Amino acid sequence: VTRLSARAVGGIPEVSAGDDLAALIVAALGEEPLGEGQVLAIAHKAVSKAEGAVVALAGVHPGARARELAARIAAEGGQQKDPRAVQVVLDESAEILRSERGVLICRTRHGFVCANAGVDASNSAGPDALVLLPRDPDASARKIRERLRTLLSGRRGEEAAAPAVLISDSFGRTWRYGQLDVVIGLAGMQPLDDWRGRLDAHGLELQATWLAVADAAAATADLARAKDSREPVVVIDGLERYLSTEDGPGAAALLRAPAEDLFR
C-alpha cells in the first residue's frame, strides 16, 4: 500500500542574503531523518532571499512603459501599482501575455507564465523590497541538493544519499479561482510520469496519461504548510518511485513550448 505523507519543518529562521539555506534546514531538522527516498520541498522565497534575489524599490527608475502600464492598471480599477514595481516585473519578463483587470500575466525569462513574473512583496525584507524568482531555480535546486549531500555525509561519517529538492511558487490558473503551488526548480525527481502507451490493469492501453507528478508534490507540500507561519520547508515521504540519484531534467521540462500552446 502506498502511503504519502508530508510534514512542515518548524524552526527555520528568517533567511537573508548569503545564508546557507541547506545548513539552516539540516539544523532545524535536528535528529529527524532526511535523505534518499524523501523530497524536500522549499517555498521559493527562502531560496530567493538566500541568493539575494531581492530588489529595493528605492533604487529602481521606472521607464516609460512601466509608468504607462501602472497608469493603465490604476485606470482599470486594479490594485494600485507602484511604477517602480511594474518596472521590476518588466525586467523579469520575456513577454507580457495580458495586462487587464489590474493584473500582469507574464512569461518570465525562465519561461514560467504567472502573475507579475513571480515578483512578490517581501514582508520580512520591508515594504520597500521585492522578492524575485531565483535566477535559475533548477540550478538552485541542484546546488541545495549537493550542499545537503555534503552536510548529511559529514553528519553520518559516510557518503550520504541526498533527498530530492523541489522549489515551488504559488501560481494562479486559467479558468479556475485560487492559486496552486507548482514546481519551479527540481533536482533528483522526475517532473513528469509518462504512461502514454502503457497498459493498464486490464491489459488495455491507457489513454493519454502524462502526470505532472512534481507539480502534484508541490501542491501536497503547500497543504502541509500553514500560510501564517514561517514554514518554507516541507518533507515528503512516499514518492520513492519518482526519485533518482541523478538530478534529472528539472522543472524546465514542465514548460510547454510557446509554439505548442493553444492559449497565448
Place this chain on the structure above:
Amino acid sequence: VTRLSARAVGGIPEVSAGDDLAALIVAALGEEPLGEGQVLAIAHKAVSKAEGAVVALAGVHPGARARELAARIAAEGGQQKDPRAVQVVLDESAEILRSERGVLICRTRHGFVCANAGVDASNSAGPDALVLLPRDPDASARKIRERLRTLLSGRRGEEAAAPAVLISDSFGRTWRYGQLDVVIGLAGMQPLDDWRGRLDAHGLELQATWLAVADAAAATADLARAKDSREPVVVIDGLERYLSTEDGPGAAALLRAPAEDLFR
C-alpha cells in the same frame, strides 16, 4: 506540527451502473476508520460508472459538425478520432474553446474547461464505451457523503460524522506539460482558503493569497494512487482545518466566471 497523509484504498471492485459506491468503499475499508476529519477522494470514473454516465458509441449518430471536426483533427495530424466520439464531446460541451493540434478544449455544461469535455474511453466498459463526467458532480459528492453517513452510523450504532467527499479528474493545464488532478465535485470541504487581507506571522498584511486547497487535495490523492492499479479511492488525513459538517459551496465555487477570464 501539521502532518498530511494519504493512502489508497485497495480492494474496490470494478464499478457498474447502479452500484452503491459508498457501500463498496466502506466494505473495502473494513475496520480502517473513516469519518470526520478525513477526506475521501474518488477518481470520477468510479462515480460516473456507478451513475451510468457511460455512452455506447454504437448508439451515437454523428452530426455534420462532429464529422467536420473529426476530419479536421485527422487532417491536422492529431490522434484519429471517431466522429461518434466527437459527437459525444459536443453533447457534453457548452463551448469549444480550441480545436487545434488534434485536441478539443471544451467548456463543459458544468463549466469545467478541459480536453474532450472530460469524455474518456473506458477500459473496463469495453472499447465501444465512453465515460462522461457525472451530470452534477457536486450533487454526486453530497449524495455519496450522505450515504456514507448512513452506512457508518449503522455500523457504529450512533449518528456518525461523515468524511468530506472529493471527486476528481485529471486535467491538462495551459503553459505546462502534464496533467494534474483537480476537484470536480466536493462536499464537506471548503474549496478555497482566502487569506487576502489577513495578517502574516510578522503582523503585516499578506499579499493576495487565495489557495485552491481542494485542488491541492485532489493532486495529493492522485500521488497516493498507482495509475496501473484499480485504486479510485484515497483517504486523506490532516486537512481538518478545511472541513465542515455542512456540505459547503462545492467545486462549482472554483470555476472562474467566463467574463472574468483573461484567456478565452
